[in-house]
Amino acid sequence: MKVAFFSTKSYDKEYFTKFNTDNVHELTFFEVPLNEQTAVLTIGFEAICVFVNDIINRETIKIIKQNGISLIALRCAGFNNVDLKAAHENQIKVVRVPAYSPESVAEHAAALILTLNRKTHKAYNRVREGNFSIENLTGFNLFAKTVGVIGTGLIGKAFCKIMLGFGCKVLAYDIKESSDLVAKGVVYKSLDDILNESDILSLHCPLTPETAHVIDANAISKMKDGVMIINTSRGALIQAKDAIEGLKNGKIGYLGIDVYEQEADLFFQDLSESVILDDVIARLISFPNVLITGHLGFFTKEAVEEIATITLNNLTSFENNRELVNEVKS
Ligand code: NAD
Numbered sequence: 001m002k003v004a005f006f007s008t009k010s011y012d013k014e015y016f017t018k019f020n021t022d023n024v025h026e027l028t029f030f031e032v033p034l035n036e037q038t039a040v041l042t043i044g045f046e047a048i049c050v051f052v053n054d055i056i057n058r059e060t061i062k063i064i065k066q067n068g069i070s071l072i073a074l075r076c077a078g079f080n081n082v083d084l085k086a087a088h089e090n091q092i093k094v095v096r097v098p099a100y101s102p103e104s105v106a107e108h109a110a111a112l113i114l115t116l117n118r119k120t121h122k123a124y125n126r127v128r129e130g131n132f133s134i135e136n137l138t139g140f141n142l143f144a145k146t147v148g149v150i151g152t153g154l155i156g157k158a159f160c161k162i163m164l165g166f167g168c169k170v171l172a173y174d175i176k177e178s179s180d181l182v183a184k185g186v187v188y189k190s191l192d193d194i195l196n197e198s199d200i201l202s203l204h205c206p207l208t209p210e211t212a213h214v215i216d217a218n219a220i221s222k223m224k225d226g227v228m229i230i231n232t233s234r235g236a237l238i239q240a241k242d243a244i245e246g247l248k249n250g251k252i253g254y255l256g257i258d259v260y261e262q263e264a265d266l267f268f269q270d271l272s273e274s275v276i277l278d279d280v281i282a283r284l285i286s287f288p289n290v291l292i293t294g295h296l297g298f299f300t301k302e303a304v305e306e307i308a309t310i311t312l313n314n315l316t317s318f319e320n321n322r323e324l325v326n327e328v329k330s
Pocket residue numbers: 077078098099102105150151152153154155156173174175176204205206207208210211232233234258259295296297298299
C-alpha cells in the first residue's frame with residue numbers, strides 16, 4: 001500500500017524501513033503532523049500512519065476521504081485523537097497497536113517514581129560539578145507504601161506487578177477488575193478510597209469523556225498530604241492548573257508526568273532555543289519536585305520494534321481483505 005506517515009522522526013524511518021521486508025508497502029515519511037492544514041499531503045496515498053499528537057478530527061477526515069484514504073493506522077495504543085464516528089461515517093477503517101510492550105510504559109512510570117523519590121537526577125548533576133553533598137536528597141522507602149493504580153489494563157497490570165515487587169500495598173480502581181491481579185494481592189477499591197489512601201497514585205486509564213480531568217482540585221483535596229502523582233497515560237487526565245495549586249500549597253509532594261494536555265505544541269521537538277509560550281508547563285517545569293519527560297514511556301527498542309511490526313501487519317491485513325484484529329470500532 002502507499003502509506004503516508006505523519007509526525008515522523010528518524011527512529012520511525014529506521015524501524016519501519018527495517019521491518020518493511022521486501023518493501024511490501026511504499027512508505028513516505030512526512031515530518032509534519034497531520035491536521036486540517038497538512039491533510040492535503042495525503043493525495044495519492046491509500047493509507048495514513050499517525051501518532052499520538054496528530055489531529056484526526058472530522059475536518060481532517062473529510063479531506064483525507066476526498067484524497068482517497070481508506071485506512072488510518074495508528075502507530076500507538078491510544079486513539080483519543082481520532083474522531084471514530086466521523087471515520088466510520090466516511091467508511092475509513094481505523095487500526096492501532098493495542099499492545100506492543102506494556103512493560104515499556106510501566107517501567108517508565110517506575111523510573112519517574114524512583115527518580116522523584118531518590119533524586120538521582122539531582123545527585124547526578126551534583127557529582128558532575130564535584131559536589132558530593134547529600135543535603136536535601138532524602139528520599140523515602142517504597143517498601144510498605146500504598147500505591148493506587150487507576151486503570152489496570154495491560155500497562156496498569158505490568159505496573160502493579162512492579163510495585164508488588166517493591167513490597168508496596170497496591171490498590172486499584174478500574175471499571176473492570178482483574179482476577180489475576182486480585183490473586184497477586186492487589187485490592188480493588190472505589191476511586192475515592194484510592195485517592196484517600198495512596199502515597200503514590202499512578203494513572204493508566206485511557207483518556208475518555210469519563211476520565212478527562214479525573215485528577216482535578218476536588219480529587220486532589222481527597223489525597224494524602226505530600227502525595228506523589230504519576231501520569232504516563234494521557235495529559236488531559238490531570239487538570240494541570242489544579243495540580244499547580246496542589247504543588248504550591250504542598251498537598252502534592254511530587255508530580256511525575258510523561259504526558260501533558262497541551263503537549264502537541266511542545267513534545268517531540270527541540271525547543272531549546274525558543275521561548276516557551278505555554279505558561280502552565282513553564283510553571284510546572286519550575287518546581288523542584290516535578291519531573292517531566294516528553295512522552296517517551298513507549299520508547300524502548302523492544303516496543304518500537306513491536307510497533308513497526310504490528311503496524312505493518314495491520315496494513316497488510318487491510319490490503320489483503322483479512323480480518324482486522326486490531327481495528328478500533330466507533
Ligand atoms: P488498556 O486498554 O489495556 O487498559 C486501560 C484500562 O483502563 C482498562 O482496564 C479499562 O477498563 C480501564 N478504564 C477505562 N475507563 C476507565 C475509567 N473510567 N476508570 C478507570 N479505569 C478505566 O490500555 P493500556 O495499554 O494499559 O494503556 C493505557 C493508556 O496508556 C493508553 O490509553 C494510553 O493513553 C497510554 N499510553 C501511554 C504511552 C506513553 O508512551 N506514555 C504509551 C502507550 C499507552
